[in-house]
Amino acid sequence: MAGLQDRTRFEPAEVEPRIVEAWLEAKVHHPEPKGTPAENFSIAIPPPNVTGALHMGHALNGSIQDCLVRWARMSGPPTRRVKWILGTDHAGIATQTQVEKLLLSEGTSRHELGREAFVERVWEWRGRYGGEIVEQYKRLGATCDYDDERFTMDPLYIAAVQKVFVELYEQGLIYRDNYLVNWDPGSGSAISDLEVEQREGVRDTLFEIRYSDEIVVATVRPETMLADTAVAVHPGDERYADLVGSTVTLPLVGRELPIIADDYVDREFGTGALKITPGHDPNDFEIGRKHGLPEISVIGEDGRMTEAAGRFAGLTVDEAREAVVAALDAEGRIVSRSEHVHTVPFSHRSGQRIEPLISLQWFMRMEPLAEPALAAVRDGRVRIHPESQSRRYVHWLENIRPWCISRQLWWGHQLPVWYRGDETYVGQEPPQGEGWERDPDVLDTWFSSALWPFATLGWPEDTPELRAFYPTDVLVTARDILFLWVARMVMLGLRFTEDVPFQDVYVHSVIQAPDGRRMSKSLGTGIDPLEEIDRHGADAVRFGLLAMSSTQDVRFSAEKIRQGQALANKLFNAARLILMTVGPDEQEAAPRPRAVEDRWIVSRLQSAKVDAGRRIAQFDFAKLSLGLYDFVYGELCDWYLELIKGREADAELSATLLHVLRETLLLAHPVTPFVTEEIWAEMPGTDGLLAQARRAEVDGSLHDAEAEAQITELIEAVRAIRAWREETGVRDVLVARADGFAGTREALARMARLEWGAPEGDLLDLGGIFVAAPEIDAAERERKRGEERARLQAEIDRAQARLANEGFVAKAPEAVVAAEREKLAALQAQLEELG
RNA sequence: GGGCGCUUAGCUCAGUCUGGUCAGAGCACCACGCUUACACCGUGGGGGUCGCUGGUUCGAGCCCAGCAGCGCCCACCA
Numbered sequence: 001m002a003g004l005q006d007r008t009r010f011e012p013a014e015v016e017p018r019i020v021e022a023w024l025e026a027k028v029h030h031p032e033p034k035g036t037p038a039e040n041f042s043i044a045i046p047p048p049n050v051t052g053a054l055h056m057g058h059a060l061n062g063s064i065q066d067c068l069v070r071w072a073r074m075s076g077p078p079t080r081r082v083k084w085i086l087g088t089d090h091a092g093i094a095t096q097t098q099v100e101k102l103l104l105s106e107g108t109s110r111h112e113l114g115r116e117a118f119v120e121r122v123w124e125w126r127g128r129y130g131g132e133i134v135e136q137y138k139r140l141g142a143t144c145d146y147d148d149e150r151f152t153m154d155p156l157y158i159a160a161v162q163k164v165f166v167e168l169y170e171q172g173l174i175y176r177d178n179y180l181v182n183w184d185p186g187s188g189s190a191i192s193d194l195e196v197e198q199r200e201g202v203r204d205t206l207f208e209i210r211y212s213d214e215i216v217v218a219t220v221r222p223e224t225m226l227a228d229t230a231v232a233v234h235p236g237d238e239r240y241a242d243l244v245g246s247t248v249t250l251p252l253v254g255r256e257l258p259i260i261a262d263d264y265v266d267r268e269f270g271t272g273a274l275k276i277t278p279g280h281d282p283n284d285f286e287i288g289r290k291h292g293l294p295e296i297s298v299i300g301e302d303g304r305m306t307e308a309a310g311r312f313a314g315l316t317v318d319e320a321r322e323a324v325v326a327a328l329d330a331e332g333r334i335v336s337r338s339e340h341v342h343t344v345p346f347s348h349r350s351g352q353r354i355e356p357l358i359s360l361q362w363f364m365r366m367e368p369l370a371e372p373a374l375a376a377v378r379d380g381r382v383r384i385h386p387e388s389q390s391r392r393y394v395h396w397l398e399n400i401r402p403w404c405i406s407r408q409l410w411w412g413h414q415l416p417v418w419y420r421g422d423e424t425y426v427g428q429e430p431p432q433g434e435g436w437e438r439d440p441d442v443l444d445t446w447f448s449s450a451l452w453p454f455a456t457l458g459w460p461e462d463t464p465e466l467r468a469f470y471p472t473d474v475l476v477t478a479r480d481i482l483f484l485w486v487a488r489m490v491m492l493g494l495r496f497t498e499d500v501p502f503q504d505v506y507v508h509s510v511i512q513a514p515d516g517r518r519m520s521k522s523l524g525t526g527i528d529p530l531e532e533i534d535r536h537g538a539d540a541v542r543f544g545l546l547a548m549s550s551t552q553d554v555r556f557s558a559e560k561i562r563q564g565q566a567l568a569n570k571l572f573n574a575a576r577l578i579l580m581t582v583g584p585d586e587q588e589a590a591p592r593p594r595a596v597e598d599r600w601i602v603s604r605l606q607s608a609k610v611d612a613g614r615r616i617a618q619f620d621f622a623k624l625s626l627g628l629y630d631f632v633y634g635e636l637c638d639w640y641l642e643l644i645k646g647r648e649a650d651a652e653l654s655a656t657l658l659h660v661l662r663e664t665l666l667l668a669h670p671v672t673p674f675v676t677e678e679i680w681a682e683m684p685g686t687d688g689l690l691a692q693a694r695r696a697e698v699d700g701s702l703h704d705a706e707a708e709a710q711i712t713e714l715i716e717a718v719r720a721i722r723a724w725r726e727e728t729g730v731r732d733v734l735v736a737r738a739d740g741f742a743g744t745r746e747a748l749a750r751m752a753r754l755e756w757g758a759p760e761g762d763l764l765d766l767g768g769i770f771v772a773a774p775e776i777d778a779a780e781r782e783r784k785r786g787e788e789r790a791r792l793q794a795e796i797d798r799a800q801a802r803l804a805n806e807g808f809v810a811k812a813p814e815a816v817v818a819a820e821r822e823k824l825a826a827l828q829a830q831l832e833e834l835g
Numbered sequence: 836g837g838g839c840g841c842u843u844a845g846c847u848c849a850g851u852c853u854g855g856u857c858a859g860a861g862c863a864c865c866a867c868g869c870u871u872a873c874a875c876c877g878u879g880g881g882g883g884u885c886g887c888u889g890g891u892u893c894g895a896g897c898c899c900a901g902c903a904g905c906g907c908c909c910a911c912c913a
Contacts, residue, residue: 008873059873198911206913269912281913343911388839392908395838399909480909514847516906536875547861548847553840553907557847560861562875569875577872622849626860641872721880726867726879755870755878808855809894816855823856 002047003682012537012565014675020138023677027142028073028691031081033464040081042469044453044502045144046477046485049091050126051098054136056519056556057478058509059529060549063542064508064621065476066142069672071616073143074695083469085141085456087150088130092412092445093187093349099411115410122411136530141538141673143691148465150456151414152448159453160446162416162428165495167424171673176404176424178295180278180285181404182450185303186350189408190361192444195348201496206340207325208270209474210333212248214240215259217707218270220340221280222328223251223320224311225316228257228298230276232287237272252327253310260291265291279358297358317355318786349601362406362415362441369491370397376490378614381500382768385619389482389507396483405444412442450488453501460496475502478510506619519556527556546621546671547629567629568675571668574637575679578657581649586697588658588685595647598656599707601640604631605663606702612667613698625671631664636664639715643751658685666695709738718751792831799824 024030031040045067046685065084073082096110099122103109110118129149137144150157170172181190186346211217215231228250233240240259247256255277256478265274265288278288278295280831288295299310305312306319313318328334345354370723376382376398377390406415417439418425425431429437451459455465471493477486486505493501496540512518513525532541543564548557608631615624640660647653661683665676669690678692802808809817 004872009875010873044837220913264912268910274913277913283911283913315853340913342913391839416850503848550848555847557862559847563861566873566875569873573873573876575872626849630860637872638877642877645871722878723880802855802894805893811893812855820855 004576010569030084030147035467042083042472044085047087047089048133050088050130054131062142063545067670086144090153161413183346183355186352196345201345202345208335216271217275222324224277225281227279227298228275229293232262232274234265234267237267322370364403366400370400372494373490384505406441415439450492472496472502476506536565539568539674544814546625578661582654591659593656597643599704600711603704796827
């Protein structure tokens with residue numbers, strides 16, 4: 001307590017780093033791998049990119065998980081082990097890009113270094129900078145298992161990834177195929193649909209090109225016509241009915257194109273005739289496959305026209321467009337040019353325009369995996385919160401498409417695939433014999449992420465960690481990676497562990513900038529959580545983020561952070577008051593106090609515990625944290641601590657105060673771990689760290705309806721008195737509502753003395769609603785009574801009017817009508833009493 | 836084009852599932868107060884026809900329909 005006496009403020013910057021050290025040293029985060037998953041509690045962190053720095057999304061995500069993990073650690077049987085699995089993701093493209101930038105600044109490039117040296121550089125880079133984000137999680141107070149950190153490129157993890165690849169290949173679920181992929185010229189790699197940003201409002205020139213007298217097509221990409229293999233019209237379009245089945249000659253090239261009918265074609269658009277370019281357009285690719293059309297590539301991975309482009313070979317795409325248009329113009333085939341505003345795909349990673357190309361890639365068949373993953377959600381083995389998100393999950397899985405899993409990068413899990421001539425070998429060990437060459441591609445980063453909940457625990461080995469902690473309990477994630485990651489974890493978890501990887505998925509909000517825009521570095525709208533922590537403390541940031549979280553997207557609210565800071569400070573000062581009142585040698589005892597205000601706060605505390613438990617179970621972190629705030633402010637500090645001021649600190653009061661403080665700290669700790677830990681250390685009779693303490697079960701017998709009713713009445717009376725004093729400006733006066741205060745008389749008198757300076761023993765009991773002290777003149781007293789009478793009469797009139805409504809009496813539930821009658825009677829009695 | 840969601844105090848949001856005691860919170864604002872925890876404080880106060888229009892009901896912020904505005908997701912017409 002000496003430690004708190006002189007500190008009137010909670011100073012997070014001084015306190016928090018020291019407490020982090022204490023937690024780390026005590027290894028509160030590191031459980032023994034014992035017991036069963038049913039007894040234990042585990043969460044796998046969504047692995048942050050090694051390149052990453054803690055952003056607001058991580059801070060919210062981490063605050064939620066730490067709240068759950070700390071709550072779990074403090075609940076349940078003493079044998080419960082709680083593990084928050086920690087690790088980072090190698091993040092293929094992001095990391096490779098980062099290191100390539102570094103090389104560029106050194107005047108070299110990955111191509112100059114060669115693959116082996118480049119990968120070595122990435123490892124080196126990761127060793128130097130890769131740990132930063134983990135340190136930042138510590139600063140947030142996150143109790144992940146820092147003593148068991150994983151990386152998606154650990155040797156064991158690599159083995160797990162390869163095993164999955166090989167087995168899926170052997171089961172026919174992984175295959176190689178020509179496919180139209182989203183080629184990102186920026187990274188020189190295929191990227192997934194999910195990494196493509198559809199940018200709206202792009203202006204291009206739309207050309208109408210005459211292929212023949214009857215056929216005019218429209219396109220914004222004339223250069224791709226060199227790869228046309230058909231022209232399509234709508235089956236019901238009379239204009240072209242005669243032509244379907246015939247051919248048209250492709251200008252500049254001379255190839256005969258079949259004219260086909262497909263209801264994909266919109267007959268309202270342009271001329272109703274659509275050029276089909278399976279090699280360079282996703283829709284055309286689908287139509288081409290459907291009709292068995294040839295697939296021609298005239299654009300190469302280097303962004304230049306290929307040999308197939310004939311005389312245009314070697315030109316860049318832009319040059320080719322000009323040249324093709326010029327050539328068409330020369331033949332008089334350009335019917336019109338117009339501006340066309342449309343949506344164009346860009347790479348999320350490099351920002352470059354996507355070039356759809358046909359290339360040989362590796363794919364995963366998803367339907368056989370999707371089916372069980374759908375069933376798991378439908379039958380409740382996996383519960384997605386909020387419910388609305390599960391509809392998105394289901395919809396996505398029902399419309400699942402093959403997953404292109406190969407990437408043309410150097411940093412990542414290289415495919416366990418070798419070729420020799422026409423032979424292909426797939427296996428975890430390199431093939432025997434001469435002349436084999438390994439496939440240079442690596443796997444999509446999400447492939448390894450999909451194994452995260454079990455590969456981190458040592459799968460495929462039967463490890464103690466796996467036996468103790470898999471399946472995990474909850475997955476906490478943001479909405480944007482529900483498909484990219486969550487669904488795939490469920491699919492591969494079910495496939496390889498025969499179990500769901502987690503029981504609950506909590507999908508939290510995305511925090512937007514205060515003005516409603518995305519928080520992003522490039523927009524300059526980002527807010528650095530670490531700066532907020534430095535300024536306001538980690539407790540404040542955690543509280544603020546939890547309080548603003550919801551199932552909707554929310555705007556960042558600096559006020560909520562400040563509210564959290566205020567709460568931390570309030571707790572600190574409440575503890576000071578309690579500890580100064582108690583004295584150093586007092587002990588906590590069983591909480592069975594006699595004084596009404598003691599019984600009240602003990603009762604309220606039980607309610608607060610019940611509420612908090614329910615809100616944790618519902619993943620309602622906003623109500624959890626705001627409910628905590630309301631308890632600490634609205635009940636503990638505003639009323640209880642005020643009511644006990646002036647009371648003699650006997651054993652009963654001391655015992656109650658210590659009980660209340662201890663329970664409050666246990667309750668608040670998952671939200672504001674630092675300040676509660678700091679106070680805990682100053683409390684008499686506490687051993688060890690609060691982070692390792694256990695909360696007592698809710699004790700229903702401590703609920704005290706009588707005390708709650710009495711204190712509620714007292715609160716109303718005090719409020720009325722205060723308002724009246726403010727209103728009238730009367731100062732040195734004691735005003736009390738004396739009737740019905742048998743139990744709280746003493747408390748009220750004490751409060752009156754302290755708050756309003758009433759002399760000892762001067763509490764008047766005149767039986768009315770308000771009783772003024774002698775110095776209030778009769779006229780004033782009468783005026784006050786008049787006001788009160790008018791208020792009561794108005795309420796009585798309202799109640800009478802309702803009861804006079806036949807519809808109400810006849811149709812409202814009996815209880816509602818009865819309550820209204822009781823209310824009326826009570827009001828009338830009050831009016832009577834007032835005289 | 837399909838789907839989801841939002842519109843409540845100056846601002847950010849609860850409350851809508853389960854219609855009646857629900858018109859709330861924090862911040863901001865105004866007034867008062869250095870009362871032996873806290874001025875990162877306390878007390879009191881002002882402020883909203885709950886987007887609009889209709890409907891259901893004895894009764895609607897809450898249920899239904901339509902309209903207006905905003906946001907997100909999915910798929911994208913060359």
